[in-house]
Amino acid sequence: MVNLASAVTTAKRNEAKTVLSQAPQALSIPSYWEIAIMIHDSAPDQEGPALISRPGRMRIPFTRGLKHENHVGLLPTEGWRKRNLQFIGDILIPTILAPRKPKREINGVPLAQSDQIGVTWLGHAGFFGQIAGVNLIIDPNWALWHGPVKRIRHPSLWASDLPPLDLVLITHAHFDHLHLPSLRRIARGQPIIVPQGVGSVVKRCGFGQIVELETWGQAQFKDLKMTLTPARHWGARMIHDTHRGFGGYLIEGPERTLFHCGDSSMFEGFQEIGQRARIDVALMPIGAYDAPSGRPVHMNPEEALDAFAMLGADYMIPMHHETFPLGSEPIHEPAERLAYEAAQRHLEDRVRILHEGETALF
Ligand SMILES: [Zn+2]
Numbered sequence: 001m002v003n004l005a006s007a008v009t010t011a012k013r014n015e016a017k018t019v020l021s022q023a024p025q026a027l028s029i030p031s032y033w034e035i036a037i038m039i040h041d042s043a044p045d046q047e048g049p050a051l052i053s054r055p056g057r058m059r060i061p062f063t064r065g066l067k068h069e070n071h072v073g074l075l076p077t078e079g080w081r082k083r084n085l086q087f088i089g090d091i092l093i094p095t096i097l098a099p100r101k102p103k104r105e106i107n108g109v110p111l112a113q114s115d116q117i118g119v120t121w122l123g124h125a126g127f128f129g130q131i132a133g134v135n136l137i138i139d140p141n142w143a144l145w146h147g148p149v150k151r152i153r154h155p156s157l158w159a160s161d162l163p164p165l166d167l168v169l170i171t172h173a174h175f176d177h178l179h180l181p182s183l184r185r186i187a188r189g190q191p192i193i194v195p196q197g198v199g200s201v202v203k204r205c206g207f208g209q210i211v212e213l214e215t216w217g218q219a220q221f222k223d224l225k226m227t228l229t230p231a232r233h234w235g236a237r238m239i240h241d242t243h244r245g246f247g248g249y250l251i252e253g254p255e256r257t258l259f260h261c262g263d264s265s266m267f268e269g270f271q272e273i274g275q276r277a278r279i280d281v282a283l284m285p286i287g288a289y290d291a292p293s294g295r296p297v298h299m300n301p302e303e304a305l306d307a308f309a310m311l312g313a314d315y316m317i318p319m320h321h322e323t324f325p326l327g328s329e330p331i332h333e334p335a336e337r338l339a340y341e342a343a344q345r346h347l348e349d350r351v352r353i354l355h356e357g358e359t360a361l362f
Helices: 007-014 032-040 080-097 180-186 269-276 301-311 333-344
Strands: 117-121 127-131 134-138 167-169 191-195 209-213 218-221 224-229 248-252 257-260 281-285 315-319 359-361
Touching: 117 281, 117 315, 127 257, 191 224, 209 218, 209 224, 224 269, 248 269, 269 301, 281 301, 301 315, 301 333, 315 333
Parallel strands: 134 167, 167 191, 191 209, 257 281, 281 315
Antiparallel strands: 117 127, 117 359, 127 134, 218 224, 224 248, 248 257
């Protein structure tokens, strides 16, 4: 386990460089708009100074070779050219032409009591979290554009609207989750936790410590224990950099536990994650399921509810919807489908669909 308080001295003593394991590369053919996003927001990718990183090993062996098994290749399925054109004509261009919706009026961020979890949705996969006296932020993204992909609403809460941030977590290096200008905006020397192989992307942002975690690796910050959980997705920021890790986070305080799923399609791993911790609140992605590439890398709302059940969590808050149009489904469809299906399953009281900028206390 990495103890962030002692990581600086540990790193100075060892001056160890993170070894980046090179996974076999999949044939990589991203769609037109994915390439456009890459061009828009490219990042330096040289090996930087020694990272303050000592990934912990999982205590419960996960024997099925998760990283390899759950890494989705970049090859699109048959018919992707037609689906790309449909996506551009039906979703992308209409969004570009439509005026961006105004921000929601938010009266500040309610502060959580020490025994509460506070969760504030910042749009897309971004959350401000309050747990065990720590203010943290996960996958913040205040971009108005990702290449031709337009944010449909002005952000309701900006970085300056949030309480001071103690800790930053990034689930993976995709542009909609790791947005460098947003990270530079919040970096004040605090630590950042990223999956293995992602540290080089954030090294010049202004964070005091960069901690890379392997799947099931752990880091300690004050009373919080963070565990990088598996996901079925992929981690390459561009095309060739398939060595980068990806996942979600279990964030465990002495009394309460928060889970951020990251990006994932449905897989058995949710059961294993649920066995690792008693989860109070699960932040689950529900959008971009109708991907132009046809690749199974995201869940639809029904699958997200299945995953929520597998996790055994008390409450679910959806994310990855109504912010950036990344799938061919209508932008409001994920939340509508989720509300309908939650009612069908009698989960209305346990599934909280937040407006952007809204805070829920548990
Ligand atoms: Zn992703």
